[in-house]
Amino acid sequence: EPEVTQTPSHQVTQMGQEVILRCVPISNHLYFYWYRQILGQKVEFLVSFYNNEISEKSEIFDDQFSVERPDGSNFTLKIRSTKLEDSAMYFCASSLRRLANTQYFGPGTRLTVL
């Protein structure tokens, strides 16, 4: 069964460094998403992406964050200058259609900012 994959599974970085989290969505899906989950808290929406542009973003997704689909398979989340509070699990998801459609989640990348 097709699945969403994410790399790395765990990333440790120093505060102020840039990180890129990578995702490979399900191949025929058209909509892509990033969510994050700070330890012990809710899963929170960050951004959705369709047709090579951001279609919706949350207040969390400020200028430090960017997303890109550099080729036909990868979908990346970049954090330009990491802060301690960026430490969280970051989940990528994809769906075939925009609304009323199941989103399939990857296993997540645990980001630890020291």
Add this chain to the structure above:
Amino acid sequence: KQEVTQIPAALSVPEGENLVLNCSFTDSAIYNLQWFRQDPGKGLTSLLLIQSSQREQTSGRLNASLDKSSGRSTLYIAASQPGDSATYLCDQGGSEKLVFGKGMKLTVNP
């Protein structure tokens, strides 16, 4: 603002019990409601998706219902097993983004 609430936050039951998990949401203009399970340190696995035009969905021992007028969804787990132990999340899909509750941590004891 869209809010999703799940009560209780945790539940511990003996194996074999039939369970009811509750989810309340604030936005009646939803497109769908989805139930997920999350195992410790893992991603989210979709269990059931109920579209706004539907009232329930079933998959194996799981049955989910949706009542838009009261802003509630219920996940029913029949004959619970230790392998059902996980955190169960519901989400309200009103637009592209999913709005999650905090989840309910279920422990099924053998």
